[in-house]
Amino acid sequence: MTNTGERSTSERIIENLNRALHALLDGDDRVFFLGEDVLDPYGGAFKAARGLSTKYPDRVLTTPISELGFVGVANGLSLAGQRPIVEIMFGDFIFLAFDQIINFAAKSVSMYGRRVPHHLLIRCPVGGHRGYGATHSQSVQKHFLGVPDLDLFELSPLHDNTALLPRILARDHPGILFESKVLYAQPQLGEGAIDDLFTCEFLDEERMTAHVFVDRDPQAILIASGGSFPACWQAARQLLLEHEIEVQIVVPFQLYPFEVQSLAPLLSTAPALYVVEEGTAGGTWGAEVAAVVAEAWPHRAPVRLIHSADSIIPSARHLERDVLVQPENIVKRVSTDLHAIHPRSHHQ
Amino acid sequence: MIPPANLSHPVSSANASACPSRETLELLLLIRHFEETLLRLFQSGKIHGTTHTCLGQEYIPVAVMPLLRDDDFVFSNHRGHGHYLARFRDPEGLLAEIMGREGGTCDGVGGSQHLRRDRYISTGVQGESLPVAVGAALQLRRKKRGGLAVPFIGDGTWGQGAVYEALNMAALWNAPVVVIVENNGIAQTTVRSANMAGNIEGRARAFGVEYLRCTGHEAEALQARLAPELDRVRQSGAPLVVEFETRRLAAHSKGDDTRTPEEVAALRAIDWGADYQARWPEIFAEVDARMRDRMAAIVEEVESRALSSWSNR
């Protein structure tokens, strides 16, 4: 695995993530990596850890099937001044470690009366589309919203993990990086043209909030979780080409706390605002974003939520498809809403 | 009073030489062909999702399931096709489930690792079922009809704290749980020496839970050895851990095998299938061909079915 710090044009997202992990372990001997089946040659169920155990054998621990236990061990390493990274094999199993994440990692930052740094990054592959069934497909993000001192992030094709992961781990409190499993094999993108229509720029200096657009006057903005970006992108192309509706997409790397300031210039122009995520209905990330936007711009039209159905994730492909958000759901929702607001002739 | 058995003596079927009944051989080879068929269907892209085959371990459910009654609870895991087939002899329902076709056990919602039928339930979360088995067992005990709760787990699942919490409660409360451990020496890619300190016997005994080790792969001999032990649990309620030493012949799921071809070949050389074939070639060949044909016919029939619908949400 190369570790040159350069982005090769054909890099896949899993390779970018792997490169980021290599750089972290390489640059700082306080960084540990723990998880199930993470040793070479396997390198973890999704191969994010490839090469790590060969290069850093004393700081890469392959664990027993003990999620509560090894997140606790990571907490102990952190308590002892180290900077552990933990891999949860499938996001659904992060629930086994809930106590260590909420009651220890997050709370111990402030519950002893004065702030105590707690460096910890938990990587958590999530999401469906692979037919693995209910215990291996959930988008678990919403269950971690609203915890003091627990930051939530999401992998996307647009964000450079080699730049962002070190910053997460440098924060004085724990974070979880959710990673949509279907992204791993896709090409790593970034600033500039991402296809014949859309361009990506970042709205902030830290390059945390990506903005994907055609030109500057959209009829709608989709705020997309990283994992739902590919569906939003496909929907945005279709909306433009088939419905003449220009939609821009904003992809925040940080899901929670949701930073609204960098969006201010956009929100004043776009009439319609949607939040798109793969998580299922009820207590969603989108609801949190909507609340933050409503607080900041009380007179804006309400934010609309696009998410998966109120359901477990079924196994069979055709049943799973019906539950999870698809590009056509986004196209249909946005085109129906906007045609109702502005009849089509208005745009011609 | 039933005299306590000398449980520390390992049970082995190695010396038994009786030819298995046709019925036993049929079930063993049905499971084998079912699993091999699944791997082929995956390779040809006809199945989507994941699967964990029990190739090499088929004889364990074949030994255990006939000892269970309809009112016993069975808790299966990710590697559960053999458990299901030995309990229900329903390859059509299971294949339809995995292929998302009409007539699947759970309408295609559950898939390979999430099956439920009568008192049989499986899940893909390791170790989760053990405390649940204790609860089910407590109610069985209250009913005083000798029912059992029987979870199947692998050696790797002993990493989960829930396993120990469950053993403790089962022993404290005399819950008739029989934990069947399929110790194939590997968990996904992690070999036992990398994830287990001590051993399963010591862990069970630490809670005062009875323990029985089973080696060998003759389903009927193992069944005969287990029968009185299960009866004892039915009467006393005292939980039992049964550890089978076994081997996983195929990849963890579809293609993710980190073992060398030599290691796998060594396991195949001591496989029950190879052994049975050498010892009882005629009946083996006859039943093997029949089960192969049967599976081929089942695939054809199930493939022609419509996609499942999820009506009972």
Ligand SMILES: Cc1ncc(C[n+]2csc(CCOP(=O)(O)OP(=O)(O)O)c2C)c(N)n1
């Ligand atoms: C709580 C939990 N963590 C991780 C996994 C992923 N996983 C599935 S099977 C498996 C290995 C299980 O090993 P073992 O219990 O020995 O059973 P075997 O696969 O050998 O039959 C792992 C790690 C899981 N299903 N559940």
